[in-house]
Amino acid sequence: MKEFRLLALAALLAGPALSQGVENPLTDSPTWQDLQYDITGDTTLQDGSGLLRVDAPYRAHDAATVPLVIRQTDGTATITGAKVVIDENPAPLAAEFAFGPAMAPLELEMRVRVNQYSNVRVLADTPDGTFMTGRFVKASGGCSAPATRDPELALASMGQMQLKHFGADNQSTPRRDAQIMIRHPNYSGLQRDQITQLFINAHFIDELEVRQGDDLLFTMTGGISVSENPVFRFSYTDNGAPALTVRARDTEGNVFERTLPKDAES
Secondary structure (H helix, E strand, O other), X not given: OHHHHHHHHHXXXXXXXXXXXXXXXXXXXXXXXXXXXXXXXXXXXXXXXXXXXXXXXXXXXXXXOEEEEEEEOOOOXXXXXXXXXXXXXXXXXXXXXXXXXHHOOOEEEEEEOOOOOEEEEEEEEEOOEEEEEEEEEEOOXXXXXXXXXXXXXXXXXXXXXXXXXXXXXOOOOOEEEEEEEEOOOOEOOOOEOOOOOOEOOOEOEEEEEEEEOOEEEEEEEEOOOEOXXXXXXXXXXXXXXXXXXXXXXXXXXXXXXXXXXXXXXX
């Protein structure tokens, strides 16, 4: 539990830093020209700068845990899903989300690996089309960075989860800020065992579903670019259910399902 608290503190400290320093808009990317059809097909992408804001550090402190915040700025729009794309990563499609109505207006933070200097894009789906915006991030080596824990310890704690809420629960304003932390090594397949120097097989969470009662908050289909011990911080409209249910599946077929009381002490 102590380590979970440290993770939560790190997330809180990382947030304000995103808005400081140099602005880092998307740059021209020959890689994206090659990728775009595979990611979007024939979909026409519209300028998303008026719909949402993407915050990420211009120069990442740790390439293996780069904070990425997706914040909706047009409250009249409906964002039903989003793709996170990191152009220069070995597997550029980092995550694909679907959102339930309670997530509107969207505010979601996650941690990603960035393997080399790259555009980090968010493609948001709405009834009016798909909108794209993002940031350019200077980072390198994120996908091959060594895991922070001994493999045996990482596997022993795999699937542990914690839910934390921030701020007082105001019944007249049912929006709540929550953070879910999941223990999982999320091996990318590009990391080496520090003793044998052999590559560790890819092993990561590829499906995630979060609900309050029967109502969907969000689902995620993830890849190797989601960081070790994934952390998701988000805002949602509380429907009165006493708990959030989190179900995760990894690439080895392990399923982790936890019911996390909303008002439990963290």
